[in-house]
Amino acid sequence: MKFALFKKRGATTPPKDVPKHVLKKIRQTTTWPGMKQGGQQSVNDTTMNAISEQCFKVKGDEEEQYFTSLQRRGTCVPLMYDKTEIGDGFGFQDGLTKLGNLANYDNEVNLHLHHVYDVPPVCGRLALAAIPSIQSARYHLSPSKQSAISADKDTKWTQCMDAEFTNCRKAYFCWEKSFNRLCGIDEMCCPGDAAEAKAHHENCKVSHGGRCAGMEADR
Secondary structure (H helix, E strand, O other), rough: OHHHHHHHHOOOOOOHHHHHHHHHHHHHHHHOOOOOOOOOOOOHHHHHHHHHHHHHHOOOOOOOHHHHHHHHHHHHHHHHOOOOOOOOOOHHHHHHHHHHHHHHHHOOOHHHHHHHOOHHHHHHHHHHOHHHHHHHHHHOOOOOOOOOOOOOOOHHHHHHHHOOOOOHHHHHHHHHHHHHHHHOOOHHHHOOOOOHHHHHHHHHHHHHOOOOOOOEEEO
16 A cells, blocks of 8 residues: 555556556565565566456546545655654565565564653654655665764755755654654653753744653663
Protein backbone atom coordinates (compact mmCIF):
# COMPACT_ATOMS: atom_id res chain seq x y z
CA MET A 1 0.00 0.00 0.00
CA LYS A 2 2.77 2.43 0.90
CA PHE A 3 4.70 1.79 -2.31
CA ALA A 4 1.64 2.17 -4.53
CA LEU A 5 0.19 5.27 -2.89
CA PHE A 6 3.18 7.32 -1.79
CA LYS A 7 4.36 9.97 -4.25
CA LYS A 8 6.75 12.77 -3.42
CA ARG A 9 5.06 15.95 -2.20
CA GLY A 10 1.62 14.38 -2.50
CA ALA A 11 1.73 14.09 -6.30
CA THR A 12 -0.76 11.76 -7.99
CA THR A 13 -0.16 9.29 -10.82
CA PRO A 14 -1.78 10.31 -14.15
CA PRO A 15 -4.93 8.15 -14.58
CA LYS A 16 -3.69 6.52 -17.79
CA ASP A 17 -0.53 5.36 -15.99
CA VAL A 18 -2.28 3.95 -12.91
CA PRO A 19 -2.64 0.27 -14.03
CA LYS A 20 1.05 0.02 -14.95
CA HIS A 21 2.14 1.94 -11.85
CA VAL A 22 0.19 -0.28 -9.44
CA LEU A 23 1.40 -3.55 -10.97
CA LYS A 24 5.00 -2.31 -10.84
CA LYS A 25 4.67 -1.40 -7.16
CA ILE A 26 3.09 -4.76 -6.30
CA ARG A 27 6.14 -6.49 -7.81
CA GLN A 28 8.43 -4.08 -5.98
CA THR A 29 6.80 -4.83 -2.64
CA THR A 30 7.39 -8.58 -2.76
CA THR A 31 11.12 -9.28 -2.77
CA TRP A 32 13.35 -12.13 -1.72
CA PRO A 33 17.02 -12.19 -0.60
CA GLY A 34 19.39 -12.28 -3.56
CA MET A 35 16.74 -11.22 -6.06
CA LYS A 36 17.74 -8.39 -8.36
CA GLN A 37 15.55 -5.43 -7.61
CA GLY A 38 13.23 -4.39 -10.41
CA GLY A 39 13.53 -7.72 -12.19
CA GLN A 40 11.78 -10.00 -9.76
CA GLN A 41 8.80 -12.10 -10.81
CA SER A 42 7.79 -13.08 -7.31
CA VAL A 43 4.05 -12.50 -7.87
CA ASN A 44 2.20 -14.20 -10.72
CA ASP A 45 0.00 -12.16 -13.07
CA THR A 46 -3.27 -13.52 -11.69
CA THR A 47 -2.37 -12.52 -8.14
CA MET A 48 -1.10 -9.10 -9.21
CA ASN A 49 -4.26 -8.31 -11.15
CA ALA A 50 -6.43 -9.48 -8.26
CA ILE A 51 -4.56 -7.20 -5.81
CA SER A 52 -4.77 -4.30 -8.25
CA GLU A 53 -8.50 -4.67 -8.83
CA GLN A 54 -9.66 -5.71 -5.36
CA CYS A 55 -7.38 -3.61 -3.14
CA PHE A 56 -6.82 -0.51 -5.27
CA LYS A 57 -10.00 -0.65 -7.42
CA VAL A 58 -7.97 -0.15 -10.61
CA LYS A 59 -10.34 -0.18 -13.59
CA GLY A 60 -8.22 0.83 -16.57
CA ASP A 61 -10.84 3.42 -17.55
CA GLU A 62 -8.30 6.29 -17.76
CA GLU A 63 -10.13 8.06 -14.95
CA GLU A 64 -9.27 5.94 -11.88
CA GLN A 65 -11.20 8.21 -9.53
CA TYR A 66 -10.97 5.80 -6.60
CA PHE A 67 -7.22 5.27 -6.86
CA THR A 68 -6.51 8.98 -7.38
CA SER A 69 -8.51 9.79 -4.24
CA LEU A 70 -6.73 7.02 -2.35
CA GLN A 71 -3.35 8.34 -3.45
CA ARG A 72 -4.12 11.86 -2.27
CA ARG A 73 -5.07 10.50 1.14
CA GLY A 74 -1.99 8.28 1.09
CA THR A 75 0.23 11.24 1.99
CA CYS A 76 -0.93 10.63 5.57
CA VAL A 77 0.06 6.94 5.54
CA PRO A 78 3.49 7.48 7.20
CA LEU A 79 1.74 8.86 10.28
CA MET A 80 0.10 5.47 10.83
CA TYR A 81 3.43 3.82 11.61
CA ASP A 82 5.39 3.98 14.83
CA LYS A 83 8.74 4.01 13.05
CA THR A 84 9.52 6.41 10.25
CA GLU A 85 11.14 4.65 7.31
CA ILE A 86 14.06 6.68 6.01
CA GLY A 87 15.67 6.19 2.62
CA ASP A 88 14.33 7.43 -0.74
CA GLY A 89 10.90 7.60 0.82
CA PHE A 90 10.67 3.81 1.01
CA GLY A 91 13.01 2.70 3.77
CA PHE A 92 14.98 0.42 1.45
CA GLN A 93 18.41 1.24 2.86
CA ASP A 94 17.41 -0.12 6.25
CA GLY A 95 15.58 -3.15 4.91
CA LEU A 96 18.14 -4.32 2.38
CA THR A 97 20.93 -4.23 4.91
CA LYS A 98 18.99 -6.26 7.46
CA LEU A 99 17.05 -8.63 5.24
CA GLY A 100 19.23 -8.95 2.14
CA ASN A 101 20.74 -12.18 3.43
CA LEU A 102 18.63 -15.30 3.82
CA ALA A 103 20.42 -16.17 7.09
CA ASN A 104 18.91 -13.07 8.70
CA TYR A 105 15.47 -14.64 8.49
CA ASP A 106 16.58 -17.49 10.74
CA ASN A 107 17.91 -15.35 13.59
CA GLU A 108 15.78 -14.82 16.70
CA VAL A 109 14.24 -11.38 16.97
CA ASN A 110 15.10 -9.65 20.23
CA LEU A 111 13.20 -6.36 20.25
CA HIS A 112 13.54 -4.16 23.31
CA LEU A 113 12.50 -0.68 24.34
CA HIS A 114 15.20 1.87 23.58
CA HIS A 115 13.81 5.23 24.67
CA VAL A 116 10.75 6.48 26.46
CA TYR A 117 9.19 9.84 25.50
CA ASP A 118 6.98 11.19 28.28
CA VAL A 119 4.55 12.92 25.93
CA PRO A 120 1.36 11.63 24.24
CA PRO A 121 2.11 9.60 21.06
CA VAL A 122 -0.16 11.87 19.03
CA CYS A 123 2.31 14.71 19.63
CA GLY A 124 5.08 12.67 18.03
CA ARG A 125 2.90 12.03 14.99
CA LEU A 126 1.94 15.71 14.73
CA ALA A 127 5.62 16.68 14.88
CA LEU A 128 6.35 14.20 12.10
CA ALA A 129 3.45 15.53 10.02
CA ALA A 130 5.06 18.98 10.08
CA ILE A 131 8.15 17.75 8.20
CA PRO A 132 6.76 15.65 5.29
CA SER A 133 9.76 16.22 3.01
CA ILE A 134 11.94 14.20 5.42
CA GLN A 135 10.03 11.08 4.39
CA SER A 136 10.50 11.53 0.64
CA ALA A 137 13.97 13.08 0.40
CA ARG A 138 16.84 11.05 -1.07
CA TYR A 139 18.93 9.05 1.39
CA HIS A 140 22.47 10.32 1.98
CA LEU A 141 24.60 8.77 4.71
CA SER A 142 27.17 11.55 5.13
CA PRO A 143 26.46 14.61 2.96
CA SER A 144 29.16 16.79 4.53
CA LYS A 145 32.80 16.58 5.55
CA GLN A 146 31.78 16.14 9.17
CA SER A 147 32.02 12.79 10.87
CA ALA A 148 28.95 10.58 10.81
CA ILE A 149 28.45 11.26 14.52
CA SER A 150 28.36 15.07 14.28
CA ALA A 151 26.83 15.49 10.83
CA ASP A 152 23.31 16.92 10.57
CA LYS A 153 23.17 18.00 14.21
CA ASP A 154 22.99 21.66 13.27
CA THR A 155 20.46 21.24 10.47
CA LYS A 156 18.45 24.47 10.10
CA TRP A 157 14.67 24.38 10.44
CA THR A 158 14.31 25.62 6.85
CA GLN A 159 16.33 22.57 5.73
CA CYS A 160 13.97 20.31 7.66
CA MET A 161 10.94 21.88 6.01
CA ASP A 162 12.34 21.45 2.50
CA ALA A 163 14.84 18.60 2.79
CA GLU A 164 16.92 17.67 -0.27
CA PHE A 165 18.33 14.60 1.48
CA THR A 166 17.84 12.72 4.71
CA ASN A 167 19.12 9.90 6.89
CA CYS A 168 18.33 8.55 10.35
CA ARG A 169 20.33 11.32 12.11
CA LYS A 170 18.85 14.21 10.19
CA ALA A 171 15.36 12.76 10.55
CA TYR A 172 15.74 12.64 14.34
CA PHE A 173 17.17 16.15 14.74
CA CYS A 174 14.47 17.62 12.48
CA TRP A 175 11.78 15.71 14.36
CA GLU A 176 13.16 17.07 17.65
CA LYS A 177 13.07 20.61 16.27
CA SER A 178 9.49 20.07 15.18
CA PHE A 179 8.63 18.67 18.61
CA ASN A 180 10.08 21.74 20.29
CA ARG A 181 7.86 23.99 18.20
CA LEU A 182 4.85 21.86 19.01
CA CYS A 183 5.64 22.13 22.72
CA GLY A 184 5.68 25.90 22.26
CA ILE A 185 2.16 25.72 20.81
CA ASP A 186 0.55 23.46 23.42
CA GLU A 187 1.95 22.38 26.77
CA MET A 188 0.13 19.04 26.40
CA CYS A 189 3.00 18.14 24.05
CA CYS A 190 5.68 19.09 26.58
CA PRO A 191 7.42 16.53 28.83
CA GLY A 192 7.21 16.23 32.60
CA ASP A 193 4.49 16.84 35.17
CA ALA A 194 2.18 19.86 34.99
CA ALA A 195 4.74 22.31 36.37
CA GLU A 196 7.59 21.02 34.19
CA ALA A 197 5.40 20.95 31.09
CA LYS A 198 4.36 24.55 31.70
CA ALA A 199 8.00 25.62 32.09
CA HIS A 200 8.98 23.81 28.88
CA HIS A 201 6.01 25.38 27.11
CA GLU A 202 6.97 28.90 28.14
CA ASN A 203 10.58 28.27 27.12
CA CYS A 204 9.71 26.73 23.75
CA LYS A 205 7.35 29.59 22.90
CA VAL A 206 10.38 31.87 22.92
CA SER A 207 13.24 29.57 21.96
CA HIS A 208 13.02 26.44 19.87
CA GLY A 209 16.35 25.10 21.09
CA GLY A 210 16.94 22.61 23.87
CA ARG A 211 15.30 19.22 24.25
CA CYS A 212 11.62 19.77 24.88
CA ALA A 213 11.02 16.17 23.82
CA GLY A 214 12.27 14.80 27.15
CA MET A 215 13.86 11.41 26.70
CA GLU A 216 14.87 8.77 29.22
CA ALA A 217 17.07 5.87 28.19
CA ASP A 218 15.61 2.50 29.08
CA ARG A 219 17.61 0.47 31.59
